[in-house]
Structure formats: C-alpha cells, structure tokens
Amino acid sequence: MAGPHLAPTTGNAVPNVDDTDLGGLLADLRGVHAGIELILDGLRLIAHDRHSIDRTQTLIATLAGNADCDLITAIAHTVQRLASADTNPALRTLPLDQQKQVQRHGEQAVFDLTDPYHHQQASEACAAIDGI
Template structure:
C-alpha cells in the first residue's frame, strides 16, 4: 500500500500511484497472445515488440492519453491502419502471393478483407478510448 498514498476527500479515499511505483508485468492473457504470435514474420515481431514496450514502459499521463488516441481513438489510428493492411494483404491485385487463387475465391478473399477493414474503421469502439483519453486530460 506504500506505493499508493491516499488523497483525502470528504467521505472517500482514492489511491494514487506514486511516481516511483513499479509497472506491473504483463498479465498472462496479453503475454500469451504476444508469445503465440512470435516468429511469424519480422514485421509481426516488430509490432509485438512495440506492444510489449507500450505495455511495460513507465508512461506519463500525457503519453498514455496520446497513445490511447493513436491506437484506437483518433480519426487516423493504428486499428484502422491494421484494417487497411488486412485489406491490402487480401487483395490479389496488391498481394502477388494470392495470384494462384481461382477468380471467385480471390474475389471472396478480397471482399472479406475489405469488410474487416470497414468494420475496424466504422464499427470499432474508438469512442471508448477517446473518452478515456479525455478523462485522463480532465476534459
């Protein structure tokens, strides 16, 4: 409890982490996801390394707010970017590895990639991260 000095407000106490509090290790679920995606491709390994760094780095409140917006809250964000990557990878015109697919299969693969990108861009709950970032900033 030493890492969480209390702020005294009428009727309640709220723990505030001290500036020297340790960053918690990764939980089993996030760590497992990162481990399960190891070694697939150097680009995926870089993404994994970035996620691990963000999860374990001692961030400021301002950095946390900005990262939340960048990952999923702003108009231009990482989730939308990943959706566009999936759209590109599933498009035989942009990914020569799919050139062997039958025309109907190629079209189905492309459409599924487009739907995934659309779902991430339009249906992702970015308002939650935007609201969280606003609360951190006191907006």
Template sequence: MAGPFDHDAPLAAADVHTADNAVPPLDEDLAGCLDDLAGVHPGIDLIRDGYRLLATDRLDTDQTQTILATLAGSPGADVTTLLALLVQRLTNPDSNPCLRALDPDAQKTVKHLGQVHAFETAAFATRPYEPVAEASAAIDGI
C-alpha cells in the same frame, strides 16, 4: 471470477500501486497473446515488441493520452484503421501478388472478405473510439 474484459471488476490495490510505483509485469492474458504471435513473421515480431514496450514502459500522462488516441481513439488515424487497411491490402491480389496464383473466384472471395473486414472494422470502430477518447480526456481532467 472476473475476465479480462469485466468492466465491473474492481481494481485491486496491486493494480494501481506497486513497490516504488514500478510498472507491473504483463498480465497473463496480454503476455500470452504476445507469446502466441511469436515467430509468425518478422513484421509481427516487431509489432509484438512495440506492444510489449507500450505495455511495460514508464509513461507520463501526456504519452498515455497520445498512445490511447493512437491505438483506438482517433478515427482514421489510429492502429485500428491501420490494421483494417493492412488486411484489405493483404487480401487484394492487385497489392499482394501471391494471391494471383489463386483461381479467379478465390481471388474475388479473398478480396471481398478483406473489403468486408475493412468495412466492418470502420463500422465497429466508431464504438470503441468514444470510451478511449473519454479515457484520454479523463487523464487530462477534461
């Protein structure tokens, strides 16, 4: 059975062509992930709404290329980088005052782990950019 990240799984005809070329509904994995994040915080709900709109909106090829680059195809100017920077900010007592209530060792640990996340995201991020950038180029026939 093909999983959500099975790169060798063939696309079914229903995945490409739908009645009247309509945008199909969300698949169970994406819908379930969006549902699991409901109610965490109003900011997360706004992000969920944006992701749902991106997944279900009728896009043209120019919009699709731009969105792909914005999500994970343009190092330093994409959602992947934005997420890493937000995690780093939220784990830093200097920018998230609620962490100042922690003892100093816990503050250092939380801040360090946020920095590790940002570093590892930046290191890993160079890998996902290439396929997304290539997908964007393929849409334009480059």
C-alpha cells in the same frame, strides 16, 4: 512530485505483462512474421514503459482512439491490402472467384475495423484523462 517522476521502487513499478491476457497474446502471436515481431516488441515496450499523463493519452489515441488515424485503422488497411490480388501477388494463383471472395472479406474487415464505434471507448479513455 507525483507521477512519472517518482523514483522507481517496488511500490510504483510498472507490472510485468507476462502473466496477463496481454502477455499471453504477445506470446501466442510470436513466430508469424518479422513485421509482427516488431509490432509485438513495440506493444510490450509500451506496456512496460513509464509514461506521463500526456504520453498515456497520446498512446491510447494512437493505438485505438481515432478511426481516422490509429493503429487499429492501419492494421485494417493492411488486412485489406493483403486480401487483394491487386496488391498481394500471392493471391493471383487462386481461382478468380476465390480472389474476389478474399478481397470482399478484406474490404469488409476494413469497413468493420474502422467503424468509429469500435474506437469510442479508447477515445473516451483519452477524454477521461482530461476530466471530460
């Protein structure tokens, strides 16, 4: 039987990400915060795990294929939350005009990152798995 049910051998092994752009990013982002470490560990697990066709499609959609409900959108809303003095008390020590500037950029980030255009190629990858 073809697919994820093949016995793991050198010929069908999932390649390590360490010497790739992804591996470099995962290494570069280490040490920022425990929450980021968890995200990086999750991405590394996803990249190294064996997946079925269905799981691959679901993961692509969940990571970046749906501007209404994917990790990019969740990250965008987290950025917006961190950029607002209403939800991040650390910013309350900044002058009011600076707080408003930070908040404006956070709002623009969520607007930009949730633009369906930025999710289109991941969505197309999901459709291509179905032969659409």
